[in-house]
Amino acid sequence: MLIKNLSLFLLIVFISDVALAQKMSIGRADKRQQEIFEQDKPKPQVLLLGIFHFAGEQVDANTTPANLSLDMLSAGRQQQIKNLTKKLAAFKPTKIAIEVSPNLQQYYDSLYHEYCAGKPLTGKYFKPADETIQLGFRLAKMLQLEKLYAVNAQAFRFKLSKADSILTFEKYKDQADSSFTYWDKAYDAEKSHQDSLAFFLPLNKYLEYLNSPPKQAKSIGRWLVTTKRGTNAEPIGADGFITRYFNRNVRIYSNVQRIVTSKNDRILVIYGATHMYMLKQLFAASPEFELKDIMTYLK
Incomplete structure (x- = not known):
């Protein structure tokens, strides 16, 4: 009996030692990985702010009810924008x-210089309520930055040749699948919910919602429902996701890569919230950047 108990004890000790050794080995492996990718050295920092279009229907298709339409030029909203600007600063x-x-x-560049000089702003693309003006220009002027960087990109899907499967989308546009209608209704309901939140919540609280991980993850869900369009031989839904949503966000990421001029750069990206799930994954995975948490500057 004593020998049996001693054997059991030794087995437990052995298993514990193995577990400890594995834990130490994993710890050393993690440390070595950090050394390889120079995580202890300064890297350009990136802060991603998911935003909604302040100018509303002037930018996107207007689906917001008139009674929930936002006036970002009102005195109350202007004060909220000023408060947010100070937080981001x-x-x-x-x-x-x-x-x-x-x-x-x-x-x-020209518009921003006129803004800094206090001149009236005009032009085909100028919208007084636009977040680029209200938030981007305001913050850049406060920090005495010379310019802001245009990093938008469009997907290449419509530039593909006729032989590419994306152009067979019309063949499957009416493909029957009850889930398309079901989830369209769910996302329409979410849009109505968002309209209410945007109208009733203070700006920073609404942006907390838009930048929360669960909300950002759901933002690409409408695309993912449609990836099953087509067939195994012609996976048009997957092609559409890759050549439109995924491709566009990688292009945006690459545009940000190209504005880096110093390891001490601190880059604030002000961009539509629906892009943030993918952009966050790209910057977090990149060995070139250190991704910061936007929630630190919204609360």
Whole structure:
């Protein structure tokens, strides 16, 4: 009996030693990985702010009920924007990236210089309530930055040749699947819920909601429902996701990569909230950047 108990004890000790050795080995492996990717050295920091379009129906298709339409130029909303600007200033960004096409970089450079000089702003693309003006320009001027960086991108899906499967989408556009209708209704209901939150919540609280991980994860769900369109031979839904949503966000990420000029850069990216789930994954995975938590600057 004594021998049996001693054997059991030794087995338990052996298992504990193995577990401890494995734990130590994993710990050393993690440390070595950190050394390989130089995680102890300064890297450009990125702060991602998921936003909604302040100008509303002037930017996107207007689906918001009139009684929930936001006036971001009202005195109350202007004070909320000023408060948010002060919170974001604590990040001390050296660069601000905005959802504007690089083709319009010179136009926005000129617009920003006029803004800093206190001149009246005009132009085809100027919208007084736009978040680029109200938040981006305001913050950049406060920090005395020379410019803002246009990093928007469009997907390449419509530039593919006729031989590419994406152009067979029409063949499957009416493909029967009850889940498409079911989830469309769910996302329409969520849109109505968002309209109410945007109208009744203070700006920083609504942005906390838009930037929460569960909300951001759900933001790509409408796309993922449609990835099963087509067939195994012609997976048009998956192609559509890759060549439209995924491709566009990788292009946006690459545009941010190209504005880096120093390891000490602190880049604030102000972009539509529906892009943030994918952008966050890209910046978190990249060995070139240190991704910061936006919630620190919203609460």
